[in-house]
Amino acid sequence: MxxxxxxxxxxxxxxxxxxxxxxxxxxxxxxxNVREYPKIDNPVVTVETKYLGASSTVIESQVTKVLEDSLSGIEGVDVITSISRQEQSQITVNFVLSRDPDSAAADVRDKVSRVRQRLPQGIDEPVISKVEADAFPVIWLSFSSESLSALEISDLANRIAKPMLQTAPGASDV
Incomplete structure (x- = not known):
């Protein structure tokens, strides 16, 4: 039937x-359960390295390239992007979504520590951090004035607006 x-x-x-x-x-x-901004742990890890006095070309060839070559061999890497500036290298490693963020960060730490001796002498220790989903700004504020200079506006924002915003409920970083 x-x-x-x-x-x-x-x-x-x-x-x-x-x-x-x-x-x-x-x-x-x-x-x-419905959230406006659901907590999604994207497996994204950044590696920031500072090398005081180095030009962007030196950073690119002696720091960024060495680290990128090492990081590209990690399992589950989706995209690697890098920025080489004067005195600073920043590498962002995006993993496939099925990858656990904690194990991805551990693999990045392991690879960076293996090539640490190939980096130039005098370079700061690379800073490895996971990108948290909640770490992105929700609100951007800008201040302008027709009578104050940019330095005065910045001073007022830091002295008056910033402390008020830091005490707002739910504000994690200002």
């Missing part, structure tokens, strides 16, 4: 079954 056939022969059963399905759906819907 098909469901339409049963519904025609036993209309009370069909009504009760429909109400039961509706009730289960309503209960499930009301218990469903």
């Amino acid at each position: 098909q469901l339409p056939e049963i519904s025609i022969r036993r209309p009370v059963f069909a009504t009760v079954l429909s109400l039961l399905i509706l009730l289960v759906g309503w209960v499930s819907f009301t218990r469903l």
Whole structure:
């Protein structure tokens, strides 16, 4: 027997079954958690290295390239992007979403420590950090004035606005 056939022969059963399905759906819907910004741990790890006095070309060839070559061999790497500036190298390693962020960061630490001796003498220790989903700014504020200079605006923002925003409930970083 098909469901339409049963519904025609036993209309009370069909009504009760429909109400039961509706009730289960309503209960499930009301218990469903919904967040405006769900917590998603994207497996993204950054490696920042400072080498005082080095030009961007030296940073690129002696720091960024060495680290990139080492990091590209890690399992689950999706995209590697890097920026080489004067005195600073920043490498961002994006992993596939199925990769655990903690193990990805551990693998990056391991690879960086293996090539540490190939980096130039006098370079600062590379700083390895996971990118947290909640670390991205939700609000950007800018201040302007027709009568104050940029330095005065910056001073006012740091002395007055910043302390007020830091004490706001839910503010983690200002």
